[in-house]
Amino acid sequence: MGYRQKHAIPDLGVGVGFRVPHFTHVLGERPPMDWFEIISENFMVRGGRPIANLGRLLETYPVVPHGVSLSIGGTNPLDRDYLAKLKKLVEWLEPPWCSDHLCWGGTGSVNIHDLLPLPQNRKVVEHVADRVKKVQDHLGIPFALENVSSYMSYRESDMPEWELVAEVAERADCGILFDVNNVFVSAHNHGFDPNLYIDAIPVDRVVQIHLAGHTDKGRYILDTHSDFVRDEVWALYARAIRRAGAVSTLIEWDDEIPEWDVLSAEAAKARELRRATLAEAPGAEARP
Amino acid sequence: MKNLSEIQAFVARSVQRRDPLPPDPAAAREAELALVGNARLSAVEMLDVYREQFFLRHVGALREDFPALEHMLGDAGFDDAACAYLAAIPPRDFSLRDLGARLPGFLREAAPWSADPRHADLARFEWAYVDAWDAPDAPPLDPAKIAAMPEDGWARARVVFHPSLTLLDLCIPAHRYRAAVRAGEPVEPPSLERTMCAVYMGHETLECAELEPGAYALVTRLARGVPLGAACEEAVAETRAEPAAFEAEIGGWFQGWTQRGWVVDLT
Incomplete structure (x- = not known):
């Protein structure tokens, strides 16, 4: 039995991030949208407007929390205060899963607030898997790690990134939030074939897919979430869906955020591509 | 550099440097010890992508929370104050929401900003908005x-x-x-x-x-x-x-x- 089946991970359809410029429209008009993802940390607060807004969102839509500050690959002890706040959020939302990134974000007393890549080797696999188990035990719901975009390679790496992702997920028995745009960005920056990555991911563990736009900085590509999804990334998405089947998908747009109709149209594009791809690959939808 | 905590400490230290790393030969040599460059970017250029993002992200977050202070100091002046603040009091909370909490105190104590009491008071005023936004709720008086x-x-x-x-x-x-x-x-x-x-x-x-x-x-x-x-x-x-x-x-x-x-x- 695959991970998704074992944990009864639902297919929520295609959603978008719940972001400030759309709060009034979404909470006032309740436009059609399959589901919303929130940045966990923005709602791990004492109360006030963030919590009030989230409460109103929950009245209408499924909501899944996605963190950016767990620093699962860091060498500091896991932050108990952070985990307590995340658990409180999770207990309120009762989402089908929650997620963060396969990365590190700080060391010592410094928090860099970035999703820094990890060296890709067995020691790191063990280090991260051990910490993921603790997080899962603490949260008590399925937990997924997202592959990050990267702009640097470590001397200590001795395996491809997709092997790191797969090994951590297998050893920790956790889910994968598969960011297809991040695959494209890292493949471009490091010169590997993104199709190899797509084909190597254990798809039964993929609980969610991210799509986003990026920015070409000339000598490298930066994951900015500030634009439409590029054609090359749509093609990778179709390839991933063909393998994984009907997996909840999310459009990330966090900078230069467009009008709701533009964002909604991008989600509709993903929805249609997903439908068409699954129709052409009838076996895919049935996969766990 | 083989140890994970050693590598992470090195990267964390490097990305907090305000000036670009590539022109510094010592930084380039040190980057080579931990990172491997490729046809697109050298090891130190890779590291510099993260350094640049560190400042864009943190100074950007401070700009968002202190718009009037930015106006008073001007673009470059605000950059200087924000970078000095980040160097003196590096970000340590898990959320960017708390990044500016110590800025009023910093402006009160650190030269040249301490010479003008308007800086610290304006920052204190703007920080009150951040605090009020997510303050716990309480029902009105019965x-x-x-x-x-x-x-x-x-x-x-x-x-x-x-x-x-x-x-x-x-x-x-x-x-x-x-x-x-x-x-x-x-x-x-x-x-x-x-x-x-x-x-x-x-x-x-x-x-x-x-x-x-x-x-x-x-x-x-x-x-x-x-x-x-x-x-x-x-x-x-x-x-x-x-x-x-x-x-x-x-x-x-x-x-x-x-x-x-x-x-x-x-x-």
Whole structure:
């Protein structure tokens, strides 16, 4: 039995991030949208407007929390205060899963607030898997790690990134939030074939897919979430869906955020591509 | 560098350097020990991508929380202050929400910003908005509590205020300046002018109310838990107000505070 089946991970359809410029429209008009993802940390607060807004969102839509500050690959002890706040959020939302990134974000007393890549080797696999188990035990719901975009390679790496992702997920028995745009960005920056990555991911563990736009900085590509999804990334998405089947998908747009109709149209594009791809690959939808 | 914590400490140290890394031969040599360059970027250029993002992200977050301070200091001036702040007090909280918490104190202590008290006071005022936004909720005062208060109970009554309320005694009319900046109006940085005000969460939006000296003297004491009778006596003494005139104002002030949702309980 695959991970998704074992944990009864639902297919929520295609959603978008719940972001400030759309709060009034979404909470006032309740436009059609399959589901919303929130940045966990923005709602791990004492109360006030963030919590009030989230409460109103929950009245209408499924909501899944996605963190950016767990620093699962860091060498500091896991932050108990952070985990307590995340658990409180999770207990309120009762989402089908929650997620963060396969990365590190700080060391010592410094928090860099970035999703820094990890060296890709067995020691790191063990280090991260051990910490993921603790997080899962603490949260008590399925937990997924997202592959990050990267702009640097470590001397200590001795395996491809997709092997790191797969090994951590297998050893920790956790889910994968598969960011297809991040695959494209890292493949471009490091010169590997993104199709190899797509084909190597254990798809039964993929609980969610991210799509986003990026920015070409000339000598490298930066994951900015500030634009439409590029054609090359749509093609990778179709390839991933063909393998994984009907997996909840999310459009990330966090900078230069467009009008709701533009964002909604991008989600509709993903929805249609997903439908068409699954129709052409009838076996895919049935996969766990 | 083989150890994970050693590698991470090196990267963390490098990305916090304000100046670009590639022109520094020592930084380039050190980067080669931990990273492997490729046809697109050398090892030190890879590291510099993260360094650049560190400053864009953190200075950007501070700009968002301190728009009036940015206007007062100008773009380059704000960059200098923000980078000096990040160097003196590196980000340590898991959320960027808390990044600016220590900026008012930094501006009060660190040269050259400490020479002008407007900087720290404006930052203190703007930070109150960040704090009010996600302050815990509290239901408004139950009118039955007022009705049930015996006539002789008022002097001993303590007032509980909404957690979003921050009371500020500032050297400038920061509220007018910030409002003009946010509205995109042409405005000069304010001159020194003692201003007392309160920042709080209104029904749906963040609000600021200017307070007259008597009201401020009273509300700050009540917020510290001083009983109403003693708070009035202290406020009269501080403001040198005529007691009868002061007493005549109290009902109106209290009504205003209640209408704004500041008062949530009487004990």
